[in-house]
Amino acid sequence: MTKSTAATVRRVTSDWAGAFPAFDVWRKMHLLRRVGPVLQGICLERSTSGDEYFATAHVHALTSGFPVISLMLNQRLLSSSGQPEHLRFARHEAEFRSAADRLNDQSKLSLGEAPSLGQIVREYHSTAVDRQAKGHRPAVLEMRDSVLIAAAGGRKDLVEEGLRLADELACVWPKSRLPLDWESKEAWLEELTSKANDPDALWEVVEGQIVKHKLEKVRVV
Structure with a gap:
């Protein structure tokens, strides 16, 4: 071969x-x-x-x-x-x-026994902090995902933790490296908080993505 x-x-x-x-x-x-x-x-x-x-x-x-x-x-x-x-x-x-x-x-996340939602969310947080420390691209998507995953999973504690970290990081992210459609830290956090407060809407998105990407037969652990 x-x-x-x-x-x-x-x-x-x-x-x-x-x-x-x-x-x-x-x-x-x-x-x-x-x-x-x-x-x-x-x-x-x-x-x-x-x-x-x-x-x-x-x-x-x-x-x-x-x-x-x-x-x-x-x-x-x-x-x-x-x-x-x-x-x-x-x-x-x-x-x-x-x-x-x-x-x-x-792998930082277990590939044997499935990692918990908390472990996954906190790995997002760790990655975002590490990216900032190394001067890499701002972890805008990583922080968004960490908050919305936690919200969909019913983990309000992790949502609050993620929003606090997102606020801290957004204060130091260089504007020149943020997405072109970035308005302000306040607008971004407000939108993120609004989405996190509507887990039913988040699950509609999840279910739509499952169908779109043909994930129906992928096991849930």
Whole structure:
């Protein structure tokens, strides 16, 4: 196996599904499970050359309309040198078991027993704080998702925690790096709070996204 032929893709997807039995095959090269209003997944991204792929653990919030399944909080499998690991289709059988074990070890959110909603939300918070400390892009989407996921899950304590952190971060985010449609911190927080106060509307969005992305058969844990 040297290229990502249809047969190769089926074999790779099946083998990774076997390594992570707590997940379902959603589409070729992509495993998913649902924790309430959020998806947790393992995406096997093919390289542009077609002879390699990368394994990435991620989540995706269903509380906002989005055209694709995003790779939020993504953790790409890293080699011992700390660089993204290139997994070769030609070496799949020899390499994938070790790769799956290492992705499991490296993932901040459990890929075995499902993480709790609180663990997922707080990982969003940790990522947002870390991004700010490193001078990376403001974590506007991460903070939005953390608040809305918590609201849909009925965790008012986490909603309040998220809104406080969002307020703190928004005070220091550089305006030059904020979204083009950003009006003000106050307007953003007001909209976020309004959406968080209507969990029924959030679940309508979740249910619509489940249908849109054909997630009906993805297990709920």
